[in-house]
Amino acid sequence: MTTPDHQSPSPQPPDPAYQDRVYRSSAGIAGGVLLLAIALWLGIDALVQGTGRTPWLALAALILVVPLIVAFTLRPAAYANDERLRIRNPFRIVVLPWGQVGALRSGYSNEVVTTSGAKYQLWAVPVSLRARKRAARRAARAAAAGDRDVQSRGRGFGGPGGGAAGDAPLRAEADQIMDDLRELQETRGNAGTAQGEVTVRWAYEVVAPVVAGAVLLVILVAMG
Template identity: 65%
Template sequence: MTTDHQSPLPDASRPEARDRIYRSPSGIAGGALLLFIVGWLGVDALVSGHGRTPWLALAGLILAVPVVSAFTLRPAVYANDDRLRVRNPLRVIKLPWGQVASLRSHYSNEVVDTSGTKYQLWAVPVSLRARKKATRQPLRGTGGEGRLSSLGRPSSFGRGAAADAPARPETDRIMQELRETAESRATADTAQGEVTVRWAYEVIGPALAGAVLLAILLVTG
């Protein structure tokens, strides 16, 4: 291996940083179950159906499979040192960190660019139930006593110190991690550029074809 020093590669030829990938396990599990049910019913209708039933089943499968996949299996968030890439059901948004104004959490998690446009993070859903559970955990950790320090915070003295610390919901932890990356990389030279939005024609095309075929079959029936 040589150790001679060379000038840095230009930005165009610089390899892209490795992504951190965030997805929803519950969404993936639910999508897999739905696809299994849809596939089972659809294939059964194709094989054992009579008359127009196989055609209706085929149209339904062409429509249902991409739609179910888009809203359950497809959503993902990819983050590296240069940009945030949001893969939502019908769009893919690329935001260099220099274009990210904020990452907000309320009833949904979303990223806001410098122009004020908001994009929802489908792959990082908000769980209000997990938040409520996290806020109740400190009291359970103290055996229901909820002992407070002189500053009004849960006491961290003794064996209950670790239990007193609230466990943050996973999606809140992810959002905090993304905020920290956005803050630290906002002014980096490699994190500048324009926001790009691409429609997911690989999802829209098959779904539209299935919808058209299904409509024709229903109208001509």
């Protein structure tokens, strides 16, 4: 005799949405922090110690320069999940469903090309030719080490495959990021949840203070 269930198990909550993979330039962030420190040090010193119109000029310059530094160094980021790629560039935010992404190109810069032909640069994933050359040299050394390992095993000797060279990444970081994004685009481009329209929004929180600082600086200079 079986005992009937008096209460069915409670339904499980839906799985949470996939979290974004965030891509940013560590070198850009480090450079931005350094530039901000220098700009604030010089600007605040001029505000405190300056005389005449100098404090006003320093204030206008800070209003103009600080948002520009943030825009080009700290702000750029790329957010990718199974549904879309969101690009946060210095002055714009672009949201591209994977179904609208036609290609991801790497040259002297990394960019996204939509199915309609529009191009958007990935400021968060800058190209480093030096990193590419280092990765190419590592790949060449790993290939040579692999050939030697195959030959030694053929003679009956064991040994490690690539040694230290095999432990290092064989692709530049930016190129590896682009490979990851291409894989997402290829696997998710036809998914129903990855369709929609491309949206572009101006970053007024950056544009407004830059314009205000530029106008104030021009007025102060014109006033003599």
